[in-house]
Amino acid sequence: MVLFDNRRYVPIENVATFYRMDLPASGGERFRLQATGRSIEGVNGGRELYINGVKYVLCFPIVSKDGRTLISAMDVVKIIEPILRPQKIKNPGTVRTVILDAGHGGIDSGATGPFGKEKDAALDVVLRAKKLLEESGFQVRCTRDSDVLIPLEKRAEFANRHSNALFVSVHFNKSNTGVASGLETYCLAPRGVPSMDEENLSYSDYIQHPGHKQDPANVALATTVHAALVRNLRLPDRGVKRARFVVIKNITIPGILVEGGFMSGTPDAQLIASAAYRQRIAECIRDGVNRYKDAIANQSNQKPSAVVAATDPTSVPTLEKVAPVVGSKVDIESSVAQAREAIESPAKGN
Numbered sequence: 001m002v003l004f005d006n007r008r009y010v011p012i013e014n015v016a017t018f019y020r021m022d023l024p025a026s027g028g029e030r031f032r033l034q035a036t037g038r039s040i041e042g043v044n045g046g047r048e049l050y051i052n053g054v055k056y057v058l059c060f061p062i063v064s065k066d067g068r069t070l071i072s073a074m075d076v077v078k079i080i081e082p083i084l085r086p087q088k089i090k091n092p093g094t095v096r097t098v099i100l101d102a103g104h105g106g107i108d109s110g111a112t113g114p115f116g117k118e119k120d121a122a123l124d125v126v127l128r129a130k131k132l133l134e135e136s137g138f139q140v141r142c143t144r145d146s147d148v149l150i151p152l153e154k155r156a157e158f159a160n161r162h163s164n165a166l167f168v169s170v171h172f173n174k175s176n177t178g179v180a181s182g183l184e185t186y187c188l189a190p191r192g193v194p195s196m197d198e199e200n201l202s203y204s205d206y207i208q209h210p211g212h213k214q215d216p217a218n219v220a221l222a223t224t225v226h227a228a229l230v231r232n233l234r235l236p237d238r239g240v241k242r243a244r245f246v247v248i249k250n251i252t253i254p255g256i257l258v259e260g261g262f263m264s265g266t267p268d269a270q271l272i273a274s275a276a277y278r279q280r281i282a283e284c285i286r287d288g289v290n291r292y293k294d295a296i297a298n299q300s301n302q303k304p305s306a307v308v309a310a311t312d313p314t315s316v317p318t319l320e321k322v323a324p325v326v327g328s329k330v331d332i333e334s335s336v337a338q339a340r341e342a343i344e345s346p347a348k349g350n
């Protein structure tokens, strides 16, 4: 352990040794730890780390001291460890119920773009995911299944009434510049870690929240869902990030918040307006939840790094197979109606 800027850091050689990974001679500022089926990549001075090809925004930047590359102990404990050794997550329980949370609703439209409102797109994805997860055998509960406004605290309270459950909140992003594009998955910033893109700590970063007891499970769930999203959707990977949104800090079950693209940006806005894209997000949520469930089950006979699905750069982006239907606000709303109808009368199919 090395002290740097009054913070504890771990040399990457020690990380490599501990996780039985090789550290080839690094070329300049870049480093890569590797073993069969897993890898960790980063850059000196950077605040991003790629684990098995999935991007994480670190709690603290990677630093260099006396010629050694150092990763904060917080990032080793709170990101690398639960991803590489999900079998060490304590008492994760089983997953029988999935709480789906469609962001915004009612008078709160969320982000708006040329093709519709965030609240409608989020609800559509949630209703699609509900159907898929139920087909996978999960019990699914939604914080809202219509266009109503539910206070954030009530959403968390609703989630906390369930055990053997996890929580997925679905949102779409907004950007002030209009040019942003890509996918983000948020989990609760651990205690003592700056929120969002902040560099410096403030008093509020030290408050203990109910969600902190699930820190390892939160990042494992974020990993499986985010890996599915970046692998299957044709949008940039903006990373697994940390924040203290009310819905993820107040819940006692593992939970994440997904931002499935930008309402305002291109190509995001056009994709979000297409039912095929929203269906694909729903499939990614289902796949990520299933993979998380598998990773925490049968912990004794589990291989290392079972949680993380390596993103396969050679896999064909499957959205090319579907027509890029450019929809409208009406398209999203009618899709919601169709999805609800399919759920309420499953015999008819979709």
Ligand SMILES: [Zn+2]
Pocket (backbone or CB within 6 Å): 103, 104, 110, 111, 118, 171, 172
């Ligand atoms: Zn939102």
